[in-house]
Amino acid sequence: MKKLKGTLLLFSPLFCLLLGGYEAFSQDTNTPELYLEPIFKVNYGDATADKPQSKSWTNEHGQWLVVGDEDGPKLLKKDALGWTGQSAVNRAWQTLPSRADVWSKGDEVQIVFVGECALNVVQMRYSKHRKGYKQRRSGYLPIPKDCNDIETATITQDSKNQFWVCADMNGKIMVWHSSNGKDWSEPFTLADDINNDDISLIVTLKGQVSVIWSNQNTQSINERIHIDGDDPDQWSEPIVVQEGDNNADDHLNATVFENGEMAMATKNSVDVINQPQFVLRFRDTKGQWTNIPYENLRTARSPSRPIINHIRQGRIFEVHTVRNRVNNRYFISVNEIIRKGDGWEFKELIQLKTEINGKNGDVTSSKAGFLPDEPKLIFFSDDLGHIYSFDLDTIL
Structure with missing residues (x-):
């Protein structure tokens, strides 16, 4: 088996050219396989964690990514030399918590950084004079003194330009x-009745904000709605998206379509061979949910940590980590979700692999849908500090 450096490994006589390399095919699904080289290295394992968070964005100034590092998070930009750290911002970020969720709008960026019992929100604006982002302000959110741990947090902005952060803490879902x-x-x-392993996600919809969370104690996925312009503490009663049959786990990620509909990729807790591990949850503009189980757990294939995104006014993509339960090797499965009448089809497009023997995963992407004429980037990392990138345009 001969390695073609930086491109693909050839496993089968059937091949074609891709990105100047050779495309192989997985043995069990005939899915193309692509071996990736890292785009960046940090001294921090799983630098693109955690599950619901969006860490990248694209605007007229380029492509951007926030990753964790041992001395504080790093802002990266793609340029002619590849992905490079933004030194001025990264110096300002030293000692900040490393897990981040990004909300980007025009030249403005809001980022929530998550620590064990700390949430720090940073505001940045792009400076055309400096040709880079300049930090405007940074501040910590009020945290109750009895806090034991915060697993993750997400940030958004509503139509009234109000900002919101939600997080899990001490068996509760809280919003700032x-x-x-x-x-x-x-x-x-x-x-206030969730499992310590549960998490939440905050999403901007048309005229409202939605907070969705898992509750493994009640085996349920739940939602509460805030109408833009109402008092900050005025929220709907809890809405049960689905309950029972072990359908809840702490894996949530969503994409919002231009018409106000939303699709969410989640993992359940069924964990039974030949039974679905994931649920696609589709919310229409009236707030009605449809739940579609998919992606079976197999003897040699254990899927986890799904994310979802879409091309604006176009195709839907779901990406997740797979662990081979036989040899303990990992890869990233890139899939297209296709609406067919009243049903759905899930089609694996490519498997992304690396040369390391350890864990890789924690796929992340942008909070906004991809524009048709811009790069459609996804990212993941391994437990050795390597960051990987893939542009969906290469397979479209």
């Missing part, structure tokens, strides 16, 4: 509000 991104409220509790 700010009218300017600088001054943040005390947290408001949306749920």
Whole structure:
């Protein structure tokens, strides 16, 4: 078996050219396989964690990515030399928590950084004079003194330009509000009966904000809605998206379509061979949910940590980690979700692999849908600090 450096490994006589290399095919599904080289290296394992978070964005100034590192998070930009660290910003970020979720709008970026019992929100604006981002302000959100741990947090902005952060803490789902991104409220509790392993996700819809969370104690996925312009503590009663049959786990990721519909990729807790591990949850513009199980657990294939995104006014993509239960090797499965009448089809497009023997995964992408004429980037990392990137345009 001969390695073609930086491109593909050839496993089968059947091959074609891709990115100047050779495309192989997986033995069990006949899916193309691509071996990737790292785009960047940090001294921090699983640098693209955690599950619901979006860490990249594209705008007229380029492509950007936030990753974790041992001395603080790093902002990377893609240029002619590849992905390079943004030194001025990264110096300002030293000692900040490393797990990040990004909200980007025009030249403005809001980032929530997550520590064990800390949430820090950073505001940045792109400077055309400096040809890079300049940090405008940074501040910590109020955290209750009895906090034991925060697993993850996400950030968004509503149609009234109000900012929101939600996070899990001490068996609760909490939300913080700010009218300017600088001054943040005390947290408001949306749920207080969740498992310590559960997480939440906050999403902007048309005229409202949705917080969705898993509750493994009640085997349920739940939602509460805030109408834009209402008082910050005025939320709907809990809405049960689905309950029972072990359908809840702490894996949530969503994409919002231009018409106001939303699709969410989640993992369940069934964990039975030949039974679906994931559920696609589709929310229509009236708030009605449809739940579609998919992606079976197999003897040699254990799927985990799905994310979902779409091309604006076009195709839907789901990406997740797979662990081979036989040899303990990992790869990233890239899939297209196709609507067919009242049904759905899930089609694996390519398997992304690396040369390391250890864990890789924690796929992340942009919070916004991909524009048709811009790169459609996904990222993942391994436990040795390597960062990997793939552009969906190469297979479209």
